[in-house]
Amino acid sequence: MTTDEVRQKYLSFFKSSPAPLVLENDPTTLFTSSGMQPLIPYLMGEKHPEGKRLVNSQPSLRTQDIDEVGDSRHTTFFEMLGNWSLGDYFKEEQLTWFWEFLTEELSLSRDKLWVSVFEGDSSVPKDEDSAELWQKLGVPKEQILYYGVDRNWWSRSGTPDKMPIGEIGGPDSEVFYDFGEELKIHENSMFKDEKCHPNCDCGRFLEIGNSVFIEYKKTENGNLEALPQKNVDFGGGLERLTAAINNNPDIFKIDVFEKIIRKIGVNSGKKYEEDKKSFRIIADHMRAANALIKEGVEPGNKLQGYILRRLIRRAGIKMRNLKGGLEKGDLNFGGEAAFGAIEKEVDKFMKTLDRGLREIEKIDKISAKRAFDLYQTYGFPFEVTQEIFAERGQKIDKKEFRQEFEKHQEKSRTASAGAFKGGLADRSEETTKLHTATHLLHAALRKVLGKHVQQKGSNITSERLRFDFTHPDKLKPEEIKEVEKLVNEQIKKDLLVTSKTTTLEKAREEGALAFFEGKYGEKVKVYTIG
Numbered sequence: 001m002t003t004d005e006v007r008q009k010y011l012s013f014f015k016s017s018p019a020p021l022v023l024e025n026d027p028t029t030l031f032t033s034s035g036m037q038p039l040i041p042y043l044m045g046e047k048h049p050e051g052k053r054l055v056n057s058q059p060s061l062r063t064q065d066i067d068e069v070g071d072s073r074h075t076t077f078f079e080m081l082g083n084w085s086l087g088d089y090f091k092e093e094q095l096t097w098f099w100e101f102l103t104e105e106l107s108l109s110r111d112k113l114w115v116s117v118f119e120g121d122s123s124v125p126k127d128e129d130s131a132e133l134w135q136k137l138g139v140p141k142e143q144i145l146y147y148g149v150d151r152n153w154w155s156r157s158g159t160p161d162k163m164p165i166g167e168i169g170g171p172d173s174e175v176f177y178d179f180g181e182e183l184k185i186h187e188n189s190m191f192k193d194e195k196c197h198p199n200c201d202c203g204r205f206l207e208i209g210n211s212v213f214i215e216y217k218k219t220e221n222g223n224l225e226a227l228p229q230k231n232v233d234f235g236g237g238l239e240r241l242t243a244a245i246n247n248n249p250d251i252f253k254i255d256v257f258e259k260i261i262r263k264i265g266v267n268s269g270k271k272y273e274e275d276k277k278s279f280r281i282i283a284d285h286m287r288a289a290n291a292l293i294k295e296g297v298e299p300g301n302k303l304q305g306y307i308l309r310r311l312i313r314r315a316g317i318k319m320r321n322l323k324g325g326l327e328k329g330d331l332n333f334g335g336e337a338a339f340g341a342i343e344k345e346v347d348k349f350m351k352t353l354d355r356g357l358r359e360i361e362k363i364d365k366i367s368a369k370r371a372f373d374l375y376q377t378y379g380f381p382f383e384v385t386q387e388i389f390a391e392r393g394q395k396i397d398k399k400e401f402r403q404e405f406e407k408h409q410e411k412s413r414t415a416s417a418g419a420f421k422g423g424l425a426d427r428s429e430e431t432t433k434l435h436t437a438t439h440l441l442h443a444a445l446r447k448v449l450g451k452h453v454q455q456k457g458s459n460i461t462s463e464r465l466r467f468d469f470t471h472p473d474k475l476k477p478e479e480i481k482e483v484e485k486l487v488n489e490q491i492k493k494d495l496l497v498t499s500k501t502t503t504l505e506k507a508r509e510e511g512a513l514a515f516f517e518g519k520y521g522e523k524v525k526v527y528t529i530g
Helices: 003-013 037-042 061-069 090-107 130-136 238-245 255-268 274-294 305-325 334-364 368-378 383-389 396-415 427-448 475-490 504-509
Strands: 053-061 077-086 112-119 144-147 153-155 168-178 205-218 224-237 455-460 464-471 495-502 523-529
Touching: 003 053, 003 077, 003 090, 003 238, 003 255, 037 077, 037 112, 037 238, 053 274, 061 305, 061 383, 077 238, 077 274, 090 130, 090 168, 090 205, 090 224, 112 130, 130 144, 130 168, 153 205, 168 224, 168 238, 238 255, 238 383, 255 274, 255 305, 274 305, 274 334, 305 383, 305 464, 334 368, 368 383, 368 396, 383 396, 427 475, 427 523
Parallel strands: 112 144
Antiparallel strands: 053 077, 077 224, 112 168, 153 168, 168 205, 205 224, 455 464, 495 523
16 A cells, blocks of 8 residues: 555545645744644634644655664654544544544454553652543553553643643653564564563554544643643654555655665665665655755755755765765756756765764764864764764764854854854934845845745944855845845835834735744744835
8 A cells, every 4th residue: 555545545534735845934843843733722721713623634744753764664754644632532533533444444364553641740640540541542551551651642742741831742642563573673673672562662553543632731830730622632643654554664665765865876876785774864854854855945054944954964964884985966856946956955964074074074072073173174973972972882972062153153253252143233314224224135035035035144334244044045246236226226216214113913914024933932023115
């Protein structure tokens, strides 16, 4: 069965409407990491315009899984099947429906399905209800396991002790597919000396769905109190479900990876079986990179752009190691637009890659300072350097690396003190005029270069202005000329500048641009030119 067939079966069970991968209004999260991410306000009691029962199929990217990619089951980019109850149905309906979907719609063998439930702690009782429901549905008692908060508790912040005031969460119940003892997956793994169980990392068991029962909120005194409504948040990885249906413990053998795995083989001249880890990393990272580029993300040094750069560069190093070099087109696994952005990033990296790797070969023992030098001089992301030295049995202290990074930033700030401060340096008439000019410049850049242009910072004094913005290419002379022309035309018109105070929501509705999410309060001042 293919991923398309699994998705269709799931959505036919409910109804769906996908959301974008890059979050628009959640400044705490870089990407949609789960299907429920856009639903937080409604889980806390706000009414959803579509009702109390929701379902969707959501592209997701989990950056915390980047270092896990390379085994048979982890991916950074995946499709999450999800359904939610916003104060409507609860445990009995959810577990019954999911069991029906697995055993009747997908025809998975009941004998191969194991489940886990929350064992309870000092603040939340043991989830006996879910355990009893699973038994009623036919799951043998020996295939129902209890785990603690590290495994069977969900909140955006992790375990209850890490939840900030106001955070919501609750116990969860997972379903695992058992590929069976006969494959000897556990015996052939690095975990062979430990007892195998559903949460073992050997790969015999694959988690295929998790029902979270969101019913608690962290209070100011540190306790968990019941929410006014009981919610269900279910998530199941489409790729994992497909692997289970096909009874193949290697998720990279399913249909969505076939084409890219085959092309990696052609480009590298190697076979998948020769270096599965490298093939998997390249396949996953480039699949994720293509998805991000299609969402408008560009490689850079901050936020989403840094994650994209890290994915491309790590894949580039793996491809270089596979074939003994890296050439133009080696990472072309997507459409033309994505290929262009990827090639530009690869070109930048290739100029320093070989020199950087030669420098790494000279290092007997890595330190945080040397790791930062590699980042600053050769563009090696910390995580890439960390991985290279982990293969040699060496660790790099991330905290010390961060300190080196901050020391460098402080030196840069000191060297340019007074010249590169952000915002308005003073409030003179000339400065005010130049502040208005930045808005004209922003509008002109968006008109000439495209709507992807976003302000990332500015510095204004009475003598000049600096405007920082996003754009993948160096501006052409004719583009600069056109921007200057548009700005000067508006200045000559001597347009009236007016302002009013309104709510942030109302300002957005009226078309105001706001690219600094954490900067604005409830009330904002909106300036109109002309």
